[in-house]
Amino acid sequence: MRCRFGRLLAAAALACAAGPASAWTDHTLVARPALAAMPELKAVPAIKAETLEAFLAAEAPGLEQLLQREEAWARAQLALYPPRPEALAFKAGGAPAELRRRFIAALRINPGLPLKLFVQALPGASVSGKSALPWTEVTTRRRESSAQESVFLQLRAGDAVAPLDVIATATDEPDYGMDIGLWQDNGTAYGKTYGFGKQPFGNPALEFASQAPFHMGFFHEHPIVYKAAGFLQRTYPEYCIHLWQSLAAYALQTGRPYWGWRFAGWALHYLEDLTQPYHASVLPGVSVTHLLWINAADLLGWHQPKKQAIILVSNRHLALENYQYRRMRSAYLRHDDSDALIRAAEDLSTDAGREAFPDDAVRARISLESSSLARATDSVLELSLPAKYVSDPAYILGETEPGVDIYRVLDQSPPEARAAMTGIVGGLQRNFGAYTRAFVRSLLARAQPSPQR
Ligand SMILES: [Zn+2]
Numbered sequence: 001m002r003c004r005f006g007r008l009l010a011a012a013a014l015a016c017a018a019g020p021a022s023a024w025t026d027h028t029l030v031a032r033p034a035l036a037a038m039p040e041l042k043a044v045p046a047i048k049a050e051t052l053e054a055f056l057a058a059e060a061p062g063l064e065q066l067l068q069r070e071e072a073w074a075r076a077q078l079a080l081y082p083p084r085p086e087a088l089a090f091k092a093g094g095a096p097a098e099l100r101r102r103f104i105a106a107l108r109i110n111p112g113l114p115l116k117l118f119v120q121a122l123p124g125a126s127v128s129g130k131s132a133l134p135w136t137e138v139t140t141r142r143r144e145s146s147a148q149e150s151v152f153l154q155l156r157a158g159d160a161v162a163p164l165d166v167i168a169t170a171t172d173e174p175d176y177g178m179d180i181g182l183w184q185d186n187g188t189a190y191g192k193t194y195g196f197g198k199q200p201f202g203n204p205a206l207e208f209a210s211q212a213p214f215h216m217g218f219f220h221e222h223p224i225v226y227k228a229a230g231f232l233q234r235t236y237p238e239y240c241i242h243l244w245q246s247l248a249a250y251a252l253q254t255g256r257p258y259w260g261w262r263f264a265g266w267a268l269h270y271l272e273d274l275t276q277p278y279h280a281s282v283l284p285g286v287s288v289t290h291l292l293w294i295n296a297a298d299l300l301g302w303h304q305p306k307k308q309a310i311i312l313v314s315n316r317h318l319a320l321e322n323y324q325y326r327r328m329r330s331a332y333l334r335h336d337d338s339d340a341l342i343r344a345a346e347d348l349s350t351d352a353g354r355e356a357f358p359d360d361a362v363r364a365r366i367s368l369e370s371s372s373l374a375r376a377t378d379s380v381l382e383l384s385l386p387a388k389y390v391s392d393p394a395y396i397l398g399e400t401e402p403g404v405d406i407y408r409v410l411d412q413s414p415p416e417a418r419a420a421m422t423g424i425v426g427g428l429q430r431n432f433g434a435y436t437r438a439f440v441r442s443l444l445a446r447a448q449p450s451p452q453r
Helices: 002-018 028-036 052-077 096-107 163-170 189-193 207-215 223-228 237-253 257-273 288-299 304-333 340-346 361-372 374-384 406-411 415-446
Strands: 118-121 151-154
Touching: 028 163, 028 257, 028 304, 028 340, 028 415, 052 096, 052 237, 052 257, 118 163, 163 257, 207 237, 207 257, 223 288, 237 257, 237 361, 237 415, 257 361, 257 415, 288 304, 304 340, 304 374, 304 406, 304 415, 340 415, 361 374, 361 415, 374 415, 406 415
Parallel strands: none
Antiparallel strands: 118 151
16 A cells, blocks of 8 residues: 555655746746845845856865865755765866866855856837847756846856845756756766755656755655655755755855855755745645555556546646746836835735845745645636646646646636636735745845954
8 A cells, every 4th residue: 555655655756846847937036126125135236157167176175174064964954865975075276177176066056057157137128239148058958948038137257246136046056957867867977976865755767856855945845745755854955955045155255256146046946936825835636545545546447536636736836837928028128117026025014033144944834834724725716727737637737738837828818717826826926025035134144254354
């Protein structure tokens, strides 16, 4: 029974992670208004873009020690953390290309990520006179990436750039292939050396599914779910956030602000992913009792309920992201800053009490809040969108009809349905914005350059 139940959950998680779902599609669209609302960030003067090689050449000895402390922290604080093999420990010294190779290996990310210098322009922004960087030069992904619709502007080393542009751009970067192929069974040479073990859930042969255990956090499931499917506890957003947060603080303290803000954006990506309820809950809207019933039916040879539950959860997950992305993109293209989702991202009204970002914030606050909103979110989607998209297991969102735009679909729906969607998604965007700012405030407090420098 355990095995079958586990497989059900594995399949469900796969369904959530196999499509174009990337929690929020294009984090920059939300992070930018969220961060622009912070006077303390706007007040930070322009900085100079710096290549990764220059940063490493200047800071290698300090980074060697920092990454050692970081590894010790992860081993001591994170249950089920797969330790970084000693052979990958970062060592200072050597030529720039070799330093870069060793740094990427110590961070255990996809070595194919180009890590060029660029900023993302918002949809509809004027970019005349600036040189664009093709989307294929920022991401390793070639299919189902929102980067294909984004505009990237090239930076050269030494160019002046606003910290807000650097950090808002970097919030989307972990979806550009950074965490793809890291497991030993992904068929990549680097995955075999990284020591993360086998991919905990999802199909290891599907490129995008391999990043899911880093971008999802199942911390608040019913104990029976963990008992049956312990692999669901192997999700690692806390590890990613802490690593990038420590590097960001280090770079800011040592006077390397470009990489400080870029690492900060990477940390933000994972905490923002967890404000998406389908990334913080395995099967929103499916009660444990119903899950057990579905599983019992499956065991008796009636597989249909299981298949259907998985498709419905996946379709709702995708419908939420499609609606949010299409609506925000459309607002930017119309230059309509008054759209409720943009307003929600920049709304400071719930920021009080969220100034700090303690180590347990990811688990005890963000994903707890998000998973507790999962059921309500699921039910608003079910009630507000036409049944075809969210309640018909014969329909696969994004495949049955390619190019579907759920925001436009909702135009034909009654005003109450539109209001319900604005309400629930606006609330999620408010959380996204508030936690994004809490993280940046805590970083600014830590980021004073150290006096000995
Ligand atoms: Zn993500």
